[in-house]
Amino acid sequence: MIKAKAQTSAAIAGETFFKTDHLQKDLKKKSVRGGAITMVAQAMKFMLQMCSTIVLARLLTPDDYGLIGMVTVVIKFVVLFKDLGLSTATIQRANINHKQVSTLFWINIAFGIFVALLVAGLSPLIAWFYKEPRLINITTALAFIFICRALSVQHEALLKRQMMFNILAKIDVLSMLSAVVIAIITATQGSGYWSIVYMLLMMSTVNTIGVWIACPWRPGLPRRNANVRSMLAFGSNLTGFKIANYLSLNLDNILIGRLWGTVALGLYAKAYQLVLLPMDQINAPLTTIALPALSRITEDQEKYRNYYYKAVLSVTSIGMPLVGYMFATADQLIPFVLGDKWSDAVPIFLFLAIPAFLGTLEPAMAWAYQSLGRADRQFRSGLVISILTAIAFVIGVRWGGPSELLQL
Numbered sequence: 001m002i003k004a005k006a007q008t009s010a011a012i013a014g015e016t017f018f019k020t021d022h023l024q025k026d027l028k029k030k031s032v033r034g035g036a037i038t039m040v041a042q043a044m045k046f047m048l049q050m051c052s053t054i055v056l057a058r059l060l061t062p063d064d065y066g067l068i069g070m071v072t073v074v075i076k077f078v079v080l081f082k083d084l085g086l087s088t089a090t091i092q093r094a095n096i097n098h099k100q101v102s103t104l105f106w107i108n109i110a111f112g113i114f115v116a117l118l119v120a121g122l123s124p125l126i127a128w129f130y131k132e133p134r135l136i137n138i139t140t141a142l143a144f145i146f147i148c149r150a151l152s153v154q155h156e157a158l159l160k161r162q163m164m165f166n167i168l169a170k171i172d173v174l175s176m177l178s179a180v181v182i183a184i185i186t187a188t189q190g191s192g193y194w195s196i197v198y199m200l201l202m203m204s205t206v207n208t209i210g211v212w213i214a215c216p217w218r219p220g221l222p223r224r225n226a227n228v229r230s231m232l233a234f235g236s237n238l239t240g241f242k243i244a245n246y247l248s249l250n251l252d253n254i255l256i257g258r259l260w261g262t263v264a265l266g267l268y269a270k271a272y273q274l275v276l277l278p279m280d281q282i283n284a285p286l287t288t289i290a291l292p293a294l295s296r297i298t299e300d301q302e303k304y305r306n307y308y309y310k311a312v313l314s315v316t317s318i319g320m321p322l323v324g325y326m327f328a329t330a331d332q333l334i335p336f337v338l339g340d341k342w343s344d345a346v347p348i349f350l351f352l353a354i355p356a357f358l359g360t361l362e363p364a365m366a367w368a369y370q371s372l373g374r375a376d377r378q379f380r381s382g383l384v385i386s387i388l389t390a391i392a393f394v395i396g397v398r399w400g401g402p403s404e405l406l407q408l
Contacts, residue, residue, distance in 0.1 A: 033165075038285035041169030045176045049277065050337070052180040056187055056195065057338040062270070064193040066262030069269035070130045071138050073253045075119070075145070076246065084111060085235030085242075087157035088370055092234070092295045098220060100228050105154045105219040107232075112150025119143040130257055134193075141197050148204035154219070155211040160292050164214070168288065171210035179203035237375035241382040248386035251393045270338065271348040275326065275356050282318050283363045286311065294371035312364045319360035327353040 086104045090096060123139035159168055183199035191198070253272075257265040290311045297303050326333060327350060334346045369378035 059187040062266030066266035085238030089231040090157040102219040106222040116146040152208040155215040241379040244386040248389035271345040
């Protein structure tokens with residue numbers, strides 16, 4: 001009886017997170033306000049990340065970053081399965097209920113635990129593949145992230161569904177701040193590459209605690225008759241696209257780490273991270289705002305087109321000039337941000353800036369596919385592009401070794 005009452009109270013407390021009718025009345029104002037809040041928060045996160053990059057690059061070595069780069073290639077791949085696309089399904093769905101979200105929550109939990117155990121179990125194989133025994137402990141420690149993320153998926157999705165961007169922004173900044181502080185403290189104490197591991201673990205833990213506090217909804221028991229089949233289908237197509245896209249974009253890291261070693265991968269990975277860092281700060285908040293907003297107006301084609309045009313204009317107007325500026329100042333930017341010992345990353349950075357300039361349009365395509373519920377089309381188109389990209393990587397890596405890479 002007590003348990004049933006507790007579940008009923010949780011359902012009532014979270015009921016407001018399922019309804020979205022109230023958002024229709026003032027969608028533009030909520031989007032603009034949410035955009036401003038999210039961009040400010042993202043700017044704060046960017047400054048924190050840049051601060052950590054500048055400090056940690058001087059405390060750590062390319063070998064340290066190379067080690068983490070080897071693991072994160074695998075971790076980021078498995079992260080694609082963290083929610084099975086079910087968070088986006090919760091955001092995009094016009095109507096949802098307590099039974100559906102509870103069932104999705106427990107699916108996420110079960111899969112998160114499974115993936116965590118799988119990653120920990122595969123750590124010896126990863127260490128063998130890269131011929132680096134230190135990767136066993138690193139991989140096992142980072143496996144905890146999957147459990148944290150599984151716990152937060154549906155709560156975070158409900159907050160996004162309600163366009164509560166101010167709350168999400170506060171959680172994001174607090175998570176980043178906590179992670180940067182722990183990373184710098186441990187790095188100054190000589191923890192080496194473990195400081196990056198601590199940073200990633202801290203960020204996931206604080207984020208999970210934050211969304212549970214901010215969202216009062218609590219899951220009930222999973223139900224067989226929850227009617228989540230269409231949401232699972234949507235999520236599976238979205239996950240399929242993410243897998244194909246990730247493999248094509250990260251095959252270069254795998255090949256460089258395997259064939260050229262930690263130092264070459266450390267230089268390449270750091271240049272790659274730096275060239276994408278500003279775009280990530282722009283794309284993430286705009287996606288957070290655009291996806292739930294577009295999902296609420298799919299029935300009004302004219303309104304949808306206007307909103308979509310403005311969203312695309314926003315991301316390209318900010319992103320393209322920013323990447324162009326970074327390309328023009330790379331010789332001064334890399335030594336200033338990373339230090340003189342990273343000067344070999346400059347030619348790599350210049351090469352990667354060219355596709356990054358054109359890639360500013362990429363998130364806008366995902367907004368259209370996902371908000372319209374056509375993740376199946378996104379998966380098919382992404383699969384073709386990923387195969388072609390992967391072929392190009394396999395051919396390109398055979399041009400030579402690290403010396404050729406630095407001469408690009």
